[in-house]
Amino acid sequence: MDDVITDIPPPSRLLLEDLNNFTPPPPHLPSPFLVLSSAESKKTLRPSLLIIAMSSPSLHFLHHLSSKTLIGTLVLPEIPFAGNSIEPSLRDKSCNIYTINDADKMIMFVLVQYSVTSERAHAVARVLIGEKIIPQRVLILDSVQSRNFRGKLSPDETIAFKLETSLERENVGDVSLVKGFDYYPSGSVVDGLAAALLSRCQLMKIKGTLCVSWPDLGAPVMSLVKSLLARDVLTGIDYTVDKNYENEYLRLSRRKDRIDSDLYT
Amino acid sequence: MEFHRDEGKQLNPNYSTLILPALSIGNVGQLAVDLLISSLNADKIGYLDDPNVLPCVGNDAYSPSPLGKLALPLEAYESSSSALTIVQQRSPVIKGKMIEYAKNMASFAAANGKKHVVILSSLDFGRWKNVNMSSGLQVYYLSSSNVDGTDAECERLGWHRLQDYNPAQRTWKYLDALAEEGSVPDEDFLLEELGDEDYYPSLPFAALFSCFKAKGLKVTCLLCYCSEGDNIPEAFDMAEATGRRIGLSHDEFHGNGAGKWITPFSWQSVYGPPADMTLF
Numbered sequence: 009m010d011d012v013i014t015d016i017p018p019p020s021r022l023l024l025e026d027l028n029n030f031t032p033p034p035p036h037l038p039s040p041f042l043v044l045s046s047a048e049s050k051k052t053l054r055p056s057l058l059i060i061a062m063s064s065p066s067l068h069f070l071h072h073l074s075s076k077t078l079i080g081t082l083v084l085p086e087i088p089f090a091g092n093s094i095e096p097s098l099r100d101k102s103c104n105i106y107t108i109n110d111a112d113k114m115i116m117f118v119l120v121q122y123s124v125t126s127e128r129a130h131a132v133a134r135v136l137i138g139e140k141i142i143p144q145r146v147l148i149l150d151s152v153q154s155r156n157f158r159g160k161l162s163p164d165e166t167i168a169f170k171l172e173t174s175l176e177r178e179n180v181g182d183v184s185l186v187k188g189f190d191y192y193p194s195g196s197v198v199d200g201l202a203a204a205l206l207s208r209c210q211l212m213k214i215k216g217t218l219c220v221s222w223p224d225l226g227a228p229v230m231s232l233v234k235s236l237l238a239r240d241v242l243t244g245i246d247y248t249v250d251k252n253y254e255n256e257y258l259r260l261s262r263r264k265d266r267i268d269s270d271l272y273t
Numbered sequence: 274m275e276f277h278r279d280e281g282k283q284l285n286p287n288y289s290t291l292i293l294p295a296l297s298i299g300n301v302g303q304l305a306v307d308l309l310i311s312s313l314n315a316d317k318i319g320y321l322d323d324p325n326v327l328p329c330v331g332n333d334a335y336s337p338s339p340l341g342k343l344a345l346p347l348e349a350y351e352s353s354s355s356a357l358t359i360v361q362q363r364s365p366v367i368k369g370k371m372i373e374y375a376k377n378m379a380s381f382a383a384a385n386g387k388k389h390v391v392i393l394s395s396l397d398f399g400r401w402k403n404v405n406m407s408s409g410l411q412v413y414y415l416s417s418s419n420v421d422g423t424d425a426e427c428e429r430l431g432w433h434r435l436q437d438y439n440p441a442q443r444t445w446k447y448l449d450a451l452a453e454e455g456s457v458p459d460e461d462f463l464l465e466e467l468g469d470e471d472y473y474p475s476l477p478f479a480a481l482f483s484c485f486k487a488k489g490l491k492v493t494c495l496l497c498y499c500s501e502g503d504n505i506p507e508a509f510d511m512a513e514a515t516g517r518r519i520g521l522s523h524d525e526f527h528g529n530g531a532g533k534w535i536t537p538f539s540w541q542s543v544y545g546p547p548a549d550m551t552l553f
Contacts, residue, residue: 022296026365029448029480030467033369126327127367133328158542170341171330174279177341191341195542197331199364204328207345211277211322218330 034127037086040135044080044105055107055116057185058143059241060136060205062120064224065233065257066149070117071098072253075246076106079116082135087122110245116141120201129204137208145176145215147185147241149233150202152222158196166228168221168236171198171206176215186217186240225261230254274377276349276385278319284358288351289388290519293360293378295478299499301395302478304508306361309515311335311537313352314527315359321347323377325370329363334539354525358387371480372451372458379452379484390485391519392494393511394478395504412514415478415494417486424493430517435473435496444474445483452480452487493518509534 025031061067070076078096082103092100101122108115124132137146152169154161161167169192176184192198198206202218209216219236221229278284292309294302309315326346333342346364351357366374382390396413415435416424422438439445444467450456467475478494485492495514499507512534515521526533 022298022300022365025368027296027298027477028475029371029477030475031369031371034367129328130324171332171343172341173343177343191339192332193542194332194334194336194339195539197329197363199327199329201328203330206330206343207320207322207328210343210345211275211320 037128040082040084040128040132042080042082042105042135042140044140045078048079053114053116053141055141055143056113056145057115057241058118058137058141058146059115059237060118060120060146060148062202063149063151063221063233064260065221065230066237067098067119067121068230068253068257068260069234069237069249070106070119071096072250072256073106073108073117074248074250076108076117078104079107080105082118082132084122084124084128084132086128108245108247113245115242115245116143124201126200129201132201133204133208137205137214138212143214145185146205146209146217148202148205148216148218150198150200150218150220151224152220153198153200154222156197156199157222159193161222163223166222166226166232168219168229168232169193170220171218173206173210173214173216175213176217179215182215184217185215186219186236189219189236192220227258227261230257230261274321274323274381276319276321276381279317282316282318284318284349284385285351285353285356286386288356288358289386290357290391291360291382291387291389292357292391292393292515292519293481294362295392295394295476295481295494296362296365297394297477298397299395299501299504299507301497301499301504301507301511302393303362304504305393305511305515306359307334307537307540308508308512308534310350310359310361311535312512312526312533313355313359313521314535315350315352317342318349318351318358320345321349321360321378321381323347323374325367325374325377326362327364327367331363331539335537337538339538352525355519355521357519358385366477371477372484375477375480375484376452378481379488379490382485382490383488387490389491389493389519390481391515392478392481392485392492393515394476394494395497395499395507395511396473396476398498398500411497412510413496413498415482415496417482417490417492427493427518430514432495432514435494437470438473439470442470442474444471445479448474448479448483449487452483454487505540 061070087101103120106117170186170189171192206216206218294306329346331344333339348361350359412432413435414427414432415422418424423434482492
């Protein structure tokens with residue numbers, strides 16, 4: 009049962025240290041930076057589409073694309089490499105960058121497999137969009153954050169919403185990248201890295217879409233995200249997917265369900 | 274802090290009054306700004322990008338049928354009928370970065386022709402020393418008009434200057450020093466334990482007050498006491514007080530009938546979803 013006294017207050021409520029002008033600032037951290045293959049490091053990268061995956065279904069699907077090429081990684085200095093494997097793995101704490109080339113179009117994927125604090129999100133967004141990488145269009149895939157969602161969320165119901173930059177929403181001379189999704193309800197917010205990325209797109213006047221799905225695990229949400237990517241986003245792109253990914257994902261979903269069970273809280 | 278204007282829009286250099294909220298208990302300043310933007314039918318001019326503000330995005334907070342217009346953490350609006358600029362802040366400042374944020378906001382205001390800044394904020398009811406409920410919610414203020422914080426217009430409106438304000442008090446003086454360009458925080462001060470007399474100058478509205486003053490702008494802070502809870506009634510009172518202070522007439526509001534206020538659409542879920550009635 010929720011403890012109304014000691015539970016974390018809803019996001020609109022501020023703690024005393026949030027309201028204190030003299031709270032010491034956080035320790036200074038070195039800036040995040042990109043490490044790219046020598047072929048890519050000398051030029052500005054201009055993908056037709058940049059996909060940034062943060063939700064479990066999107067990470068899982070894109071990780072298992074066989075036809076992608078690893079071109080680099082984003083290093084967040086406070087995240088240690090210890091425990092990472094030589095070959096990219098979904099268990100790594102990493103933020104690898106891949107491409108798929110199709111005719112004259114380059115599509116880039118970023119798989120964000122570590123947690124980026126809200127305080128660092130602005131800096132990470134700047135590195136991923138608008139400096140070395142200048143995409144024509146951006147798609148961000150994240151999960152609905154229950155603490156910020158003002159409606160009802162049921163673990164049995166799969167839902168997804170989108171938010172778009174002005175340029176994407178007005179889609180002059182083009183169609184929306186993501187079709188068939190309602191806009192995120194007014195009154196609810198998305199924060200963290202996903203918000204920083206979409207904000208960066210808005211400010212730099214780049215077509216950008218943020219899709220948030222719920223829940224984070226399970227076959228129905230995987231099916232929804234896979235359908236979005238296969239039907240709307242990667243249409244016409246020649247790619248292959250490792251056949252085992254669905255079984256692996258379902259095993260991961262079941263394992264997480266057992267760990268997260270609060271039946272005996 | 275960078276200002277990014279919307280296509281075809283620009284800040285009007287002749288709008289010399291700026292209204293903005295300061296983060297506070299109960300979020301009354303932010304709620305009051307929401308009401309003003311909605312009821313004056315203010316037009317979004319652009320966004321402010323500041324690395325000291327935590328990121329957030331959402332759907333349009335005001336339209337009755339939100340059509341996906343993106344909302345960002347810091348947005349600048351203008352009301353042409355009232356000739357004023359309003360900045361809304363939707364997410365917190367990174368801990369320890371309030372002074373930097375206040376300096377950036379003051380630089381933005383000064384660079385864009387603002388002469389009078391009205392800061393809206395609330396204070397913890399637990400700190401209210403002389404309880405006087407006889408005349409309903411009491412509005413307090415702090416002004417740069419006089420050294421002692423008083424302002425003739427606010428007094429005429431029947432408001433009281435912030436209790437115990439003393440510009441010579443060490444923390445207010447320290448804030449004034451920090452607000453100057455090139456200032457460096459005093460590490461010894463930061464390590465000292467703050468007492469009761471340090472409470473008001475430790476609050477975000479005080480940082481904004483000092484930084485706007487340092488830029489030579491006239492500043493009026495409008496304050497009310499509240500507790501955490503449903504603070505919408507305080508927001509209405511604060512918005513009403515703001516309208517009186519800057520001389521807004523009834524005609525400038527777009528509410529229907531006798532009520533001039535338009536409640537933002539996003540307020541329908543401001544305190545979360547309704548209770549699960551299937552329990553009953």
